[in-house]
Amino acid sequence: MKNVLHWNPPESLRGAEVTYTVQYFIYGQKKWLNKADCKNISRTYCDLSDETADYEHQYYAKVKAMWKTNCSKWIETGRFYPFLETRIGPPEVALTTDEKSISIVLTAPDKWKTNPEDCTISMQQIYSNLKYNVSVYNIKSKRTWSQCVTNHTLVLSWLEPNTLYCVQVESFVPGLPRPAQPSQKQCVRTLEDPTSALK
Amino acid sequence: QEFQFGPCRVEGVALPRLLEAFRTVKETMQIQDNITSVRLLQREVLQDVSDAESCYLVHDLLKFYLSTVFKNYSHKIAEFKMLPSFSTLANNFLFIVSKLQLSMSRLNDSAHRRFLLFKSTFKQLEMETALSKAFGEVDILLTWMGKFYRL
Numbered sequence: 001m002k003n004v005l006h007w008n009p010p011e012s013l014r015g016a017e018v019t020y021t022v023q024y025f026i027y028g029q030k031k032w033l034n035k036a037d038c039k040n041i042s043r044t045y046c047d048l049s050d051e052t053a054d055y056e057h058q059y060y061a062k063v064k065a066m067w068k069t070n071c072s073k074w075i076e077t078g079r080f081y082p083f084l085e086t087r088i089g090p091p092e093v094a095l096t097t098d099e100k101s102i103s104i105v106l107t108a109p110d111k112w113k114t115n116p117e118d119c120t121i122s123m124q125q126i127y128s129n130l131k132y133n134v135s136v137y138n139i140k141s142k143r144t145w146s147q148c149v150t151n152h153t154l155v156l157s158w159l160e161p162n163t164l165y166c167v168q169v170e171s172f173v174p175g176l177p178r179p180a181q182p183s184q185k186q187c188v189r190t191l192e193d194p195t196s197a198l199k
Numbered sequence: 200q201e202f203q204f205g206p207c208r209v210e211g212v213a214l215p216r217l218l219e220a221f222r223t224v225k226e227t228m229q230i231q232d233n234i235t236s237v238r239l240l241q242r243e244v245l246q247d248v249s250d251a252e253s254c255y256l257v258h259d260l261l262k263f264y265l266s267t268v269f270k271n272y273s274h275k276i277a278e279f280k281m282l283p284s285f286s287t288l289a290n291n292f293l294f295i296v297s298k299l300q301l302s303m304s305r306l307n308d309s310a311h312r313r314f315l316l317f318k319s320t321f322k323q324l325e326m327e328t329a330l331s332k333a334f335g336e337v338d339i340l341l342t343w344m345g346k347f348y349r350l
Contacts, residue, residue: 174214
């Protein structure tokens with residue numbers, strides 16, 4: 001839910017001292033609203049995360065350019081719907097192993113917040129049917145398999161002892177397709193089978 | 200994959216396909232809607248809908264879309280070359296409504312009040328404006344339906 005408006009400088013004014021002003025609009029409400037710290041700015045982006053934090057609303061944004069005494073007309077975005085269009089980050093993944101299994105604990109990603117002091121909202125609270133796609137890769141056999149998980153713990157059983165396995169996880173919401181963002185690949189080795197040492 | 204609207208279960212509808220169908224026409228449709236100060240599927244219509252209400256509400260809404268929105272807007276559909284998306288949405292809405300009707304016994308007052316709020320907002324607008332606005336809000340409708348979608 002980090003929602004940043006980006007734009008390109010006017011072709012004809014590349015290098016000139018152009019400033020920009022941004023406004024945003026909540027669909028279904030009455031008027032355009034100013035974004036205080038995106039008034040007469042020279043950068044070409046504006047973070048509207050706070051203004052679009054209510055993810056069930058839909059929004060428009062617009063920007064205009066000013067150069068000396070000249071002012072462009074407003075350029076407006078299409079209707080933006082955070083609940084449907086946001087990219088959901090990967091969960092936090094914690095792995096623990098023993099000889100023949102790997103325990104995976106997943107923590108849902110948090111909603112983006114501009115101010116660290118703000119209270120944390122888990123994406124699980126926003127998408128109650130949030131699920132995870134867990135991919136597992138056996139380095140030795142070069143075999144990959146994946147599993148769809150609803151709750152936050154998963155135990156991979158019947159693994160080979162003393163073998164390196166890599167795990168990657170994506171969050172997804174059934175029915176609402178959006179580009180996936182997998183977690184960092186994490187690799188762990190299953191423990192030695194103590195009985196094999198005795199033979 | 201299935202929808203579970205409280206007591207009503209509908210199998211065999213792929214929600215991602217409906218969203219994709221709408222996505223391809225979203226810009227064309229929403230540009231037609233220049234009364235952005237009005238939202239038909241407003242918060243009071245769709246927020247905190249109980250499971251018990253959900254079956255009745257989705258039935259009323261989809262039936263309205265079929266009998267009023269899609270029916271009266273079909274002339275524009277051809278003009279905007281949106282027939283494939285339009286028929287995907289219409290055929291799936293028709294299928295869902297037919298499945299819902301089988302398991303609905305009696306009226307649900309609170310669901311009906313929500314629907315009447317949507318309908319009264321629709322009726323306050325000029326017909327063509329209301330039709331394009333309703334069509335442009337199909338993403339809101341599908342996203343709400345997504346809360347009842349199970350893999």
